[in-house]
Amino acid sequence: MISTEDLQHPAVRAFIDSLNARDERAFAEAFDGTFTYTCGEEEGDAAGFYPVHTRFVVTDESSDGCTLTGVMLKAGDPVAARLTFVPWGYGSVAELGVSTDVEIPDDSFVDALGHLDGGGRAEPQPAVGTLRRLKLGDDYYVHRWGRGVMGSADWINTGEKAPDPDVYQSFHSPAHGEQTDEVRVSRVVSRLSVDLGWDGTYQKATARFHATLSFWEAVTWLSEKYRLAGDSIPKVTGTLTLTGPPTLTAPEGTVISTEKITVTGGKPPYPIDFTREFPLTDLPLGTYTLTLSNAVKTGGYWSSKYNTTIELRDHTISFTVGG
Numbered sequence: 001m002i003s004t005e006d007l008q009h010p011a012v013r014a015f016i017d018s019l020n021a022r023d024e025r026a027f028a029e030a031f032d033g034t035f036t037y038t039c040g041e042e043e044g045d046a047a048g049f050y051p052v053h054t055r056f057v058v059t060d061e062s063s064d065g066c067t068l069t070g071v072m073l074k075a076g077d078p079v080a081a082r083l084t085f086v087p088w089g090y091g092s093v094a095e096l097g098v099s100t101d102v103e104i105p106d107d108s109f110v111d112a113l114g115h116l117d118g119g120g121r122a123e124p125q126p127a128v129g130t131l132r133r134l135k136l137g138d139d140y141y142v143h144r145w146g147r148g149v150m151g152s153a154d155w156i157n158t159g160e161k162a163p164d165p166d167v168y169q170s171f172h173s174p175a176h177g178e179q180t181d182e183v184r185v186s187r188v189v190s191r192l193s194v195d196l197g198w199d200g201t202y203q204k205a206t207a208r209f210h211a212t213l214s215f216w217e218a219v220t221w222l223s224e225k226y227r228l229a230g231d232s233i234p235k236v237t238g239t240l241t242l243t244g245p246p247t248l249t250a251p252e253g254t255v256i257s258t259e260k261i262t263v264t265g266g267k268p269p270y271p272i273d274f275t276r277e278f279p280l281t282d283l284p285l286g287t288y289t290l291t292l293s294n295a296v297k298t299g300g301y302w303s304s305k306y307n308t309t310i311e312l313r314d315h316t317i318s319f320t321v322g323g
Contacts, residue, residue, distance in 0.1 A: 001111060002058040005152060008065030011087040015096075016068070020055055023127040024247045025285050025322075032088040039098035047248045049096070056083065057112040059104055069104060071112035078116055080104050125153060129285050129322040133162045133198045142168070144323050158323070166197040166206070173315040181297075185216045186308035188236075188297045190272075192315035194290055202281045203321055207290055211236060211272035213265065215301040215308075223269040224300055232303045235264040236272045238295030238312070245286025245321075256283065261292070270300075285322030291315065 004020065007013040011030065018026035027050055035046050055073040062068075072081040080102045086095035104112075130145040132155065140162045143155040162168055173179070173192045181188045190211035197204055213234050214221040224234060241258040244250070256278065263272050295312035302308055 001115060002061055004058070007058065007061065007068070009085070009087060010090050011093050012065055012068065012085050015085070015093050016056055016058070018128070019050070019053070021125050021127065022054065024050065024249070025245075026128045028248055030092060032092045032094040035092075035094060035096070037096040037098060039100065050248055053098075055116050056081070057115045059108045059112055069102060071104070071109060071116060072098075072100075073116050074100075078113055080109060127285050127322070128153075131203055131321075131323050132201045133165070133168075134201070139163070140165075142323075162198070164197070167195045168198065168203070169196045169319070170194070171196070171317045171319045173317045179313060179315070181310050181312045183307055183310055185302045185306045186297070186300050186310055187214045187216070187221055188212075188272075188310050188312060189214075190312060190315070192290070192292050192317060194317050194319055196319055196321070199279050199281060204280055205242075205278040205288070205290070205319065205321075207240070207242075207276045207278070209240075209261075209263075209272070209274050209292060209315075211297070213270050213272070213297070213300055224265070225268050226301050227268055228270075228299065228301065228303075232299050232301070233264060234270045234272070234297060234299040235262060236295055236297045236312070237262045239291075239293050240276060241291050241293065242278055243289045243291070245284055245288060247284055247286075253289070256288070261295075272297075280321050283321070287318055287320050290317045290319070 004013060004017045014030040018030050031046055037044060037049050052075050053072060056070055058068050058070040060069040066085045068083045071078050079100050082099045082102045084097040085093050088094040126145040128146050132143050133140050134143050142158045142160040142162045144158050146156055147153050148156055171194045178189045178191045188211050193208045195206045197206060213224045215224060238261045240261050242256040244254045244256050246253050263274050265272055292315040297310045300308040
């Protein structure tokens, strides 16, 4: 077998490395935007290639490093294959020709099958750019998974300290201050936040929503101070949705989580609060979007006499997982 790290051409090496790691973001960076492939009468683009061709073990390499022979996992089945790459400079692949009309020695095929099944292979590597929090001496630092100066993949210290286990970066909607939504006699001042922190070692996101309620009395706004009952008890309903980054196979992003939220104020002044945690380990790296949409506040003082229902404007936060 020829290890990925020993492949000669950097563009071919990045292509095979990201394919075998099932790192869709790194795979998208390994080819030119107009990438096409052919395999007999089959042809397509990167979005068609990636889900079907999931692993490739190299048994032989041409002198220029642009043609590889080995065993490919195609639609779940191992097949002998020859991959002929047309690089775009040294940074990416422009075209790929796949031939499955290939014969390789039986011992090489059996050896390659062992690697396809995980035999003799280490645990799956993290996606390039994955961040984790590691302790060095007395301090914790952010480390990034990637290739070092010698070409081997490892955790690389970014030099950035991460003293807080719960908060690495914070994001808010609105970015500054708070959002105010109101009708004639009722007001909601609200804020959605995301703390990007650490789930032990890897990243997690913690979402928090807080709203304060008030009513109009004569010449000023007052906090909800009266004990209420029944439908007059204030509550907020809405939908909290976390959407993942766009990928080759999901250009619009994938919905990671969606939940109908109902939060009722406990007692005066009836603050509205909720918290949700989202583990991010093994999810794609990139920009995520958290949205609180279709939020409506009902109840509150004056609800038996005036309209106190308020439709809140959507809260939206974008944050990046990995680096």
